[in-house]
Structures are given as C-alpha cells and as structure tokens.
Amino acid sequence: MRYWLMKSEPDDVSIDDLAQRPDATVPWYGVRNYQARNLMRDQMSVGDAVFFYHSSCPQPGIAGIARVVSPAYPDATQFDAASPYFDPKATRESPRWLNVDVRFVRKTRLVALAELRARPELANMRVLARANRLSITPVDPAEWHFITRELMGLEDDGI
DNA sequence: GCCAACGTTGGC
C-alpha cells in the first residue's frame, strides 16, 4: 500500500463536500497532467491512503484523509463538451485522461502548508518541493506517520 | 493581482 497527497480546490470539492457525497466517494476528475495521470495509472492501487489537500484557497493545507477505492479509468469530463475539462482530442476509443475514485475516511484539523514547511522532518516532502505543481504526489511512509501522529494527534495512521 | 516555475504547443 502506498501513501499520496492529492490537491483539490475546496471551492470545487472540499473535504466536507467529499463526506456528503453518495458513498462519500468522488471520481478525481480533471487531472490534465501526464505525470499525475501516469501515477494514477501505474502506481496507485485500491486501498492506498490519501491526504486530502486544499489548494488555491485562503488556508492551504491538509484537511483530511481519504482512500483510493477504484483502479484508474477514463475521466468522463474529457468527453463532455460542456465541461471545463473537455478535451477535443480525446475519444472514447482512445481516452487521454484517467481518474480514480476516492472515498472519505475522516476529516482532520487543518494542517497548514506553513506548518508542513516549518517541520524539518518533512523537508523532503514532494509537495513542498520548490515550484511543485503536481496535483498528485507520493508521500513517504515516514512522512505519513509523522503527520498523522505528531501533527494530527492520531494514535495510528488514521486509515 | 502578481509572478515564478514549469508543461505544452507548434513552427521551423
């Protein structure tokens, strides 16, 4: 099992929105970056643990924990001409973009980006790398344990 | 709103 951090704009889907969805599950639509797509396709597995991160908002940071509950499959929004994620070059026969389904596990206190940056234990965290723009990044097990236990105050890994 | 960094596009 692997650990991930996935960015969502809370104006689009927040941790509370996720909790209130049917089955508390959302397809992680809208990824339009090949590196992130390939991570979903090649590295993610059902059962993987996810930090749900709020980005492009007043308080960026980790807002909760979720779980990957499906393999990667074609992102429906690429075929929808009315969607901002529509891709005219994608076809049903050869889709370009994929998503996984992600299910709510728990809301946590908001662990702010500034707080993550302040911790030497997290100095090598991928999401904190200079000018990182990947919306999906791997999290080392040691980083996951540190955040859930030391920063969130959970007694276990939170999953 | 600014801007740094990076990915993508397309002409050559």
Added chain:
DNA sequence: GCCAACGTTGGC
C-alpha cells in the same frame, strides 16, 4: 529535435 511563445498552477 529545438525552442520561443503561451497557458496554467498556486502561494502570497
């Protein structure tokens, strides 16, 4: 295959 122009991300 190079690379300039352009678009996007995302914190501040």
